[in-house]
Amino acid sequence: MNLILLHPSDLDQQGYARISDPRRLAHLRDIHRATPGSRLTVGVQDGSMGKAQLIELTREQAVFALDSLTDVAPPALPVHLVLALPRPRMLARTLEHVTALGVKEITLLHTKRVEKSYWQSPELLPEKIQQHLILGLEQARDTQLPNVILSKGFRPFIEEQLPDLLREHRGLVAHPGMPMACPRGISEKILLLVGPEGGFIPWEVEKLLEVGCEGMHLGPRILRVETAVTALLARLF
Structure with a gap:
């Protein structure tokens, strides 16, 4: 998982993203070995990409504080x-x-x-x-x-x-x-x-x-x- 892909429903109005599915949580813990304070690449499904800071990681959820997501996805093949x-x-x-x-x-x-x-x-x-x-x-x-x-x-x-x-x-x-x-x-x-x-x-x-x-x-x-x-x-x- 070189990108933490967020669904629009993961986002709230305060600029945070919350994920709770076991697959992404396990990847954060076991592969990224992420801890609160880690900065990771995230993207919103069918939207833009950028960096986010992990501010909470438990067995039940991960919470990210989103930076400005301004990077565009790579071009598609024709x-x-x-x-x-x-x-x-x-x-x-x-x-x-x-x-x-x-x-x-x-x-x-x-x-x-x-x-x-x-x-x-x-x-x-x-x-x-x-x-x-x-x-x-x-x-x-x-x-x-x-x-x-x-x-x-x-x-x-x-x-x-x-x-x-x-x-x-x-x-x-x-x-x-x-x-x-x-x-x-x-x-x-x-x-x-x-x-x-x-x-x-x-x-x-x-x-x-x-x-x-x-x-x-x-x-x-x-x-x-x-x-x-x-x-x-x-x-x-």
Whole structure:
């Protein structure tokens, strides 16, 4: 936790912030080894950042006196990530990684090789998704919470959502065997589509290319989804 992320409800009218959830309290005690008088970096969710002085730390709560919070969050990546829904453990790690890297728009998509049981995972509960997003923000010292959309049908996504997205984004499909290597140093808005373990099936690739996406590859190595997404974002931006 490189940033103590505060929810607006943690703030009062007198310039103090109070947190009482066990996770943040444990992190303050065990990782920061904070004591009253410690100055720590804090940020308000979807707001600004700055310094705060810890004035009280007990088993039940921590109280901060806030300085002027004037620092802005780091810039977001100009990318909308469309990710075939990974297995639950990989989903948790991937959400944290891409949030730390600055992705603000994420669509989790059903494809042929996505197990239907994945959509029943507790990891897709709104509170669990938010938990992973917050961990990514705290790691990267960011306050802007990403938007996550669940899209459980491939064909409806292709027909109803993708055309509108491609009006504002350059669509790139990461898939082994594509003739074009992944571009570098992109500054335009990108719609990045990443398949599941085993990749998109040929019909899905065909439909994505038909609607206007470009196929690309990362080289001959076959990577796990969480590794591939991180490598793609690093190379693109």
